[in-house]
Amino acid sequence: MASGDEDDPIIDEIDVYLAKSLADKLYLFQYPVRPSTMTYDDVTHLSARIKPKQQKVELELAINTMSPNYCRSKGEQIALNVDGTSYDETSTYSVKMMDKQMFSSIQATTNTSRYAAAVFRKGELHVTPLQGILQMRPSFTYLDKADGKHKEREAGNEGGDSSQDEAEDDVKAITVRFSRPESEHARQRRIQSYEFLQKKQAEEPWVHLQYHGVKDGRSEHEKQYLFCQSMDATENPELVKTPKEYLAMLMPPLAEEKVVKPVGPSNVLSMAQLRTLPLAEQVKTLMKNVKVIPFANLMGLLASGTDSTSVLRCIQQVALLVQGNWVVKSDVLYPKNSFSPHSGVPAEVLCRGRDFVMWRFTLERSVMRREIAAIIKLPPEDVKEFLEHVAVPRINRGWEFLLPSDVDFIKKHPDVAHRQHMLWLGIQTKLEKVFNFSKEDFMPKDAPQPAPVHISGEQRLRTAQERAQENQSSLQKDLNARKQSTQTGNIVHFKQEPVSHMEDEPMDTDFPSSSSVPNGCVNGYPSAISPAADHTNRNGGSPVTSPSPELRDFVSKTFKKHIVLTLSELKRLFNLHLASLPTGHNLFHSISDRLLQDTILLCQCKQILVPFPAQTTAAADEQKVFGLCETGETFDKHRRLLYDVFTKNYRVRRSVVQSRLTQEFGDNVTKAEIDRLLKECCSSNGGMWYLKGTFQS
Template sequence: MASGDDDDPIIEEIDVYLAKSLADKLYLFQYPVRPSSMNYDDVNHLTAKIKPKQQRVELEMAIGTMSPNYCRSKGEQIALNVDGTGYDETNTYSSKVMDKQSFTSIQATTNTSRYAAAVFRKGELHITPLTGILQMRPSFTYLDKADGKTREREAANEGGDSSQEEAEDEVKAITVRFARPESEQARQRRIQSYEFLQKKQAEEPWVHLRYHGVKDGRSEHERQYLFCQAVDATENSELVKTPKEYLAMLMPPQAEEKVVKPVGPSNVLSMAQLRTLPLGEQVKTLMKNVKVMPFANLMGLLASGTDSTSVLRCIQQVALLVQGNWVVKSDVLYPKNTCSPHSGVPAEVLCRGRDFVMWRFTLERSVMRKEITATIKLPPEDVKEFLEHVAVPRVNRGWEFLLPTDVEFIKKHPDIAHRQHMLWVGIQSKLEKVFNFSKEDFMPKNASQPEPVHVSGEHRLKMAQQRAEEKQSSLQKDLDAKRQSAQAEGSVHIKQEPTSDREDEAMDTSSPSSSSAIPNGSVNGYPGATSPMFDYTNGNGGSPATTPSPELQDFVAKTFRKHFVLTLNEFKRLFNLHLASMPVGHSSFHSVSDRLLQDAILLSQCKQIPVPFPAQTTAAPDEQKVFGLWESGETFDKHRRLLYEVFMKNYRIRRNMIQARLTQEFGDVPKTDVDRLLKECCSSHCGMWYLKGTIQS
């Protein structure tokens, strides 16, 4: 504290254990009308019973009638009013005096997920979740019984005067009426009525219990279950949450209840009501009901005079382009925190499965239901619903896309078609990671695919430098030849000409994939979309470039100064998003291959980190290529380089090992520097730390 380095020092660390032996049967009793100094521990408990489903408890406790504070005359009067002068087994007070009182519970809260009982012993804290929190309040049902006795006595006294009237009533005719069948609305009202709820609560039987005092041996035995029975150090996991996240877990913000306005049936859409909504809501409502439609049909459903540019801006928020037609996005149909009405599958899983179905339709006109089910592994009812949204079954052809390809829209709006294609490329990379497939799995069998060539980062950097030197040497030779020719002809005008793309292509021999031809095909009608990722031509017959452009180098530098560590697959995804966000007609990135991207990374003060993945890894080749920022011009670079060296020996490391290596190399390293290093370069899972993007499922 004197040095001022830490205003909030750690005094002691306490291990916390979760005890589950009493997790489903532990209740907290509160006595709000009784001061804490006057507990009921020493009071004789006569009976106890519980209704587990309702979490309702009743206790009977003895009253000290021999206490000097007890008024015996009042106790006898209450017993007389309740039970009368006669003796019966059903009497509340058999001793003719009020010698006991009852307590009935009410639930203090219906959600006990934030509450637990804790026991501290020998430097360990053991917590047990609470099943319920009950407030025990005195019950005055004996007063109701006394009132009933009074009414019975009054009715008996008046019984003689009404004997003649009862005799006359006996000769009256009786009319029999049959009740009409109960409607569904009447049944719902009856179920929600207070009388029905009271009846349902009364139907649950009481479970009688035996009370054991605080000092009883059985109570002491049960208290031992508040401690964790199996303490296994191997199961302990490190808390990797930030202080804000941990506080949010302890005290989650309470969501305000919103009043839901009554809506009509989901399959009924009033055009008059629709046109009162904002344009974005109109488009969203139409797409949610229709699922798939051409853009021309959408414009026909909107009010006349609607600006098509505004509609295009709105449609891209709620739909994706498939074969020139707009299909509603999966997260619009399956919002967050919902589930399938057929199987109960969460919305997040449904969205991934439906995106896979839509992506398959961007590649081909028809798909087979068996192939879809085998890949996404969802129940048949959900898969059928996905297909029915966008396709129709055909004999011997599987499911064919519902609408013909809208070529006119693609020709009229090539910028939107290109942007949608880039979005699908990003979605494809996510689906490949989730479902563990590659695009080549769904290509025709006779389609020739180039064999992947894996070259280390150091080797690629050397080859890029060698190509640049060869290109410079070739250029110098051309200049010398032209200079000699000019001198021979007496001309002094020497013009430097750039080397052609063909010469660059001839020197590009390190990777067969860079020089492979682009297949003839289309996704969403966009030419060349079925080619390998990033291998796009410039539209003029040019080939992929072999030297990174300044724009590409600038993008690489900015990206790695923001993320520090990236796999090749993740970097390609970020590059796709960057291309999709660029203005229409931008020509900075016409032809970018995987090899060119890696060269640009290595030329931007980055290096490839040879992470030793396990032999049985499921990571794709692009996920096993990990690049890290090596030089950024700040003193913190040495910490990152040391971290990379640690991960060259193992693909997952514990925090204490990283801390020890930093301390060994640089002396006492502050905790803030370690936290910064891990936040910039790593991610955690199950107490272990991994370089970003290398966590294995």
């Protein structure tokens, strides 16, 4: 938690709901020429109309002619100028006096995505987006009508003696002209002209509206739509934006004038623009451009301080390891439903052919182009493109892999190298079925054979005697153990479980080992399990392997450090621990999932049955969550209570945890205790708290 939170505590939490019933109908009217204390609520509204596309509104309001502030003579003069002395249905003022005024709107802003109307009720804030913000100002169109009447009268007075001129006009010749076709430039100028825009605005018809006052029953009914009609969480998802993203939504940056940037070559990548992308996109973009790169060089291209573990996780999604270097995957270069730019071959066929080329480079430094083409049977242009991605031509040696083998990376990350090796074995199996070949077909014919080992008869005899002595001592120990257990009334079972035991599959530690030890063994020897020990099969089967002291020590220390872990995260930490051990150390070899979970339970931990949602994307190991319960301190009861809260829901609010602790332990629970509890066991996202490792983006 930030240190500033102590000086700025959270007073209350308010649920915010998005109401959409009036989202496309709600307008905000502003009256900038009138004080806020003088509203038009009590003024009689005679008519209202709107042009929805232009968001143009006109309101006709009555004027109180009986007010002492109203100048009657001036009102009569205005009506006379507008309508003249004759009165009919087209007259603006039917009572020979200016008794009404027109308000016309202009848009205060064209982008209303940042504005909304909100109402607060019973601790809930309901927000409705605005369709438009309009400023209502008095319209003086009646003056235009009066000016038109004045011009008509002047024209009538001047046209009395024009009969002579008209007679002369009758005998004049008429010249007929045909307009030339309108050019594109002239058409654009005409469209942008004020006259054309006025004409387009006039073409949209007015939609007449019925006005209801503030206290009218219909208005009260419509106001109810300002509240969210559906309180279902599925239709009103909670805000999961980070504070920085939420502020950017509320106050987006001002749109700057776009500067036309020069178009660079397609193979040139802007590092400044690259580093604005997420890490996974940065790695993918780099790999698509470079095709093959050592891991150290890749780290050099990324921003300083980038976590290498995160980069390793990202690179394995878009690239494969070839001779210690990373080569971009074929499906990244040739996405689904795409085709070869040279021959039009579908992407699926291209990926198979390129995978074969990459697989060959995992076996040898150089390949021959004609051998590749004879097997994958693709056009020469595509085969050449595959080779140019990862190799360079050498005289009389075919195509040699572009980079030297990165032995340092393989030594530093043996778990990654082993995982990539297993992945290549799976790819090899698929390629063998598609192209009908075997790995032995590509082994060099003149490969050096191992020299035969000659063992003399004396050496064989000495070895046999040593083995016999070892077996005899082992049998003697077993016999002594049986006698001792018989005297104490306990029966000791020595049983070596078969490798194919369905309930004790070995855990995939992704760590290369030089030997294979069967399941049910500890350090290579059969295990002796007493029925009194609580390590038996939960389903009533045969007893399982007992955890070694070293394994229990590792699990205990790990949980004391992390408090809450998923089975998947514990496996990852276990792999890192194995990688840090000296070469040849096989103390933890062949640890099964069940043995690891039993060890967790023996280390004062418990499994937390988190109710993940049905549509979760978490793997099975990520849904197995364990938490440390007993450390010998009084704070253990707080953790146990928190684990119980997370058995009801996979995510909770801080207020829920606080209220549950207060309910259980009274008002003695401090903010520091709640902060420590959430920091040790949980992670936060979008205002919600999740157990460590259980948040799914």
